[in-house]
Structures are given as structure tokens and as C-alpha cells.
Amino acid sequence: MRPLVATINLAALRHNASVARRCAPERKLFAVVKANAYGHGVREVVTALHDEVEGFAVASLDEAAEVRALHGVGRILLLEGCFAAVEYQYAAQLRLDVVVHSERQLEQLLASELACPLNIWLKLDSGMHRLGFAASQLRHCYERLKGAPQVAELNLISHFACADERGSEQTEEQLAEFLGLLDLDFSHRSLANSAGVLTIPAAHMDWLRPGIMLYGASPFADLSAAELGLHPVMSLRGELLACRELAVGETVGYGAAWQAQRPSRIGTVSCGYADGYPRHAPSGTPVMVAGKRVPLVGRVSMDLLCVDLTDAPEASVGDPVELWGEQLPVDEVARCAGTIGYELLSKVTARVARRYFST
Numbered sequence: 001m002r003p004l005v006a007t008i009n010l011a012a013l014r015h016n017a018s019v020a021r022r023c024a025p026e027r028k029l030f031a032v033v034k035a036n037a038y039g040h041g042v043r044e045v046v047t048a049l050h051d052e053v054e055g056f057a058v059a060s061l062d063e064a065a066e067v068r069a070l071h072g073v074g075r076i077l078l079l080e081g082c083f084a085a086v087e088y089q090y091a092a093q094l095r096l097d098v099v100v101h102s103e104r105q106l107e108q109l110l111a112s113e114l115a116c117p118l119n120i121w122l123k124l125d126s127g128m129h130r131l132g133f134a135a136s137q138l139r140h141c142y143e144r145l146k147g148a149p150q151v152a153e154l155n156l157i158s159h160f161a162c163a164d165e166r167g168s169e170q171t172e173e174q175l176a177e178f179l180g181l182l183d184l185d186f187s188h189r190s191l192a193n194s195a196g197v198l199t200i201p202a203a204h205m206d207w208l209r210p211g212i213m214l215y216g217a218s219p220f221a222d223l224s225a226a227e228l229g230l231h232p233v234m235s236l237r238g239e240l241l242a243c244r245e246l247a248v249g250e251t252v253g254y255g256a257a258w259q260a261q262r263p264s265r266i267g268t269v270s271c272g273y274a275d276g277y278p279r280h281a282p283s284g285t286p287v288m289v290a291g292k293r294v295p296l297v298g299r300v301s302m303d304l305l306c307v308d309l310t311d312a313p314e315a316s317v318g319d320p321v322e323l324w325g326e327q328l329p330v331d332e333v334a335r336c337a338g339t340i341g342y343e344l345l346s347k348v349t350a351r352v353a354r355r356y357f358s359t
């Protein structure tokens with residue numbers, strides 16, 4: 001077995017759900033588990049959160065079917081709605097809550113004959129300009145859907161573009177757009193992603209949609225997960241496979257991209273970009289070897305990466321290595337690689353074994 005494992009701490013996951021709960025007591029939670037629960041494994045995450053949340057949110061019908069098989073009763077929200085007319089039948093069979101964000105979806109819904117009516121979430125484009133109706137259009141959709149035989153509840157949903165920048169003017173404007181529609185008689189309202197849950201009480205509404213915070217990473221550039229009271233859920237752990245001494249001028253890895261400026265001790269680690277470690281992480285990105293922070297050196301290759309152990313002379317072959325997790329925040333590695341924790345977590349590939357524990 002290749003020594004590389006993503007350990008997943010389900011107790012930390014539940015702790016993070018309780019942080020969301022405490023931020024907004026009395027509200028309901030859709031735990032966002034799209035993209036295989038941000039890479040953590042949807043089955044185990046749904047099972048662990050089953051009794052902690054009122055529902056789950058996913059990106060597609062097959063993700064929804066997987067969650068429904070595990071969670072017979074709760075609500076499951078299809079965040080982008082249906083992608084084809086035929087999907088409304090399946091959505092009704094699975095008893096999903098379905099977003100409607102476009103005229104096309106609206107027409108397909110109204111042309112469907114369903115076994116049972118659906119809970120519909122009309123999506124307002126409050127400023128993200130990605131999916132959804134403008135406010136005036138949404139009022140028109142509301143009138144068309146109110147009382148339609150395909151519709152059980154009629155609800156309102158929107159999504160923030162800049163909630164991760166605290167005090168953003170855009171967020172205020174989006175909130176005002178949303179509030180401007182609340183004269184309509186919606187059954188439920190939902191606006192807050194993790195950033196909204198953590199810092200925008202006025203956006204909490206009826207249903208929260210936390211994603212990244214559940215996994216113990218921060219939605220903010222300037223506020224760490226630890227400062228938010230969140231616990232990391234995934235630790236990506238490998239092993240030191242080899243060590244060697246390099247003379248001044250010798251190089252490491254593909255393209256000979258890193259060159260020793262001093263006599264150096266180089267370690268080779270059992271993790272590469274085919275595991276989901278970012279290939280663009282530059283020399284200097286931190287890696288934990290036996291609990292000590294050392295710098296990545298040279299290009300990340302498919303199965304391996306190298307670190308400079310010159311200042312960690314006690315490190316030896318077989319030592320445990322943490323690429324990110326309990327000892328090294330994923331957000332810090334992401335920042336070095338010019339991305340966000342979301343991307344690193346959700347891109348851990350299938351060949352990396354996930355190992356679950358709960359303490």
C-alpha cells in the first residue's frame with residue numbers, strides 16, 4: 001500500500017456543525033455535501049451529520065439519490081435544480097427540494113406531470129450574475145407557480161458573491177435585494193453560505209447553507225479557521241520515503257527547478273499532484289515532517305514531492321508527513337498555491353484512501 005491517507009475526523013465535523021448551529025440558533029441547516037462532501041466522502045459525512053442537521057444540499061440528481069439512500073426523511077436541496085425535463089419526475093420520487101433559476105426550468109416544471117408536488121426554491125440573482133432571476137422577473141415567476149399543481153411550497157433562495165470579504169458593499173446590496181422580495185408569501189427563505197452564517201446575522205433567514213465551515217476551513221482570507229473556532233476535518237498524511245544529501249549546485253526534481261545553495265538534505269514524500277496536491281505549490285510551501293515545518297522544494301511531481309530537511313536533521317525515512325490538516329491549515333497551503341481551501345479539499349483524488357475516525 002502506498003503510504004498516503006486522508007484521515008477524516010467525524011467528531012470535528014459534528015463540532016463544526018454545532019458552531020453553525022450556535023451562530024444561528026432556531027434556524028434550520030442544509031449541510032452542503034456537493035462534490036463528495038468537498039472531497040470528504042458523502043456517505044460517511046451524511047451518516048455523521050444525520051442527527052445534527054435538518055437537510056443536505058447537493059449539486060445534481062445523482063448526488064441527491066446517494067444522499068436519499070442514506071437519509072430517508074430529511075430535506076435534500078438540489079442547488080442548481082434540474083438539468084433536463086425528465087429529471088423532475090426523479091426529483092419528485094426522491095422528494096427533493098428543487099431550485100428553479102431560469103425560464104427554461106420553469107417551463108419544464110410546469111409541463112411535468114409529477115407523482116407528487118415539489119418544494120420549489122425560486123432563485124434570485126441578487127448580484128452574483130451566475131444563476132437566477134432578476135427581482136421583477138422573480139415576481140412574475142412567483143405568480144405563475146403559486147397554486148400550480150407541481151408546486152407544494154414556494155420558497156426563496158439567493159447566493160452571496162462577496163460574503164468572504166467582510167463589510168463588502170456588494171453583500172449589503174444583495175441582502176437589500178433579497179429583503180425587497182419578502183412581501184411575497186414564501187414558505188421559507190435561504191441566503192447564508194458559511195461566510196453568511198459566521199458573520200451576517202441579518203442574512204440567516206430560515207435555512208442556512210454552510211459548506212466549507214463544516215469541513216473546518218475558513219471562507220475568509222483574513223480570518224483563520226482556528227480563529228472561527230472550527231476544527232480541521234481532513235488531514236492528508238503521507239510518509240518520508242527517502243532522504244539524500246545534496247552538494248551546492250545540485251538540483252531537485254523535474255526541470256531541475258530548485259538548486260541547492262548550501263549543502264542540503266532532501267526528503268522525498270509519498271504525495272503528488274495525482275493525489276490532489278497542487279502542482280503549482282511553489283518552493284517554500286510548508287509541509288509538516290514529524291511535527292516540524294519544512295519547505296517544499298522543486299516541482300511537485302505526479303506521485304511525489306520533495307522537501308528541504310537541512311534544518312530538520314532528526315527527520316528520517318518512515319517519518320509521518322502531513323500535507324495539510326490538524327498541524328497545518330489547508331487554507332495556508334492553499335494560499336501558497338494561489339487557491340482556496342475549497343479547491344484543495346474537493347480535489348483530493350479517488351486513489352487516496354479515506355480513513356474515518358471520531359474522537
Ligand SMILES: *Cc1c(COP(=O)(O)O)cnc(C)c1O
Binds near residue numbers: 034193194195210
Ligand atoms: C456551495 C454552495 C454553498 C456553500 O458555500 P460555502 O462557502 O462552502 O459555505 C451554499 N450555497 C450554494 C448555492 C452553493 O453553491
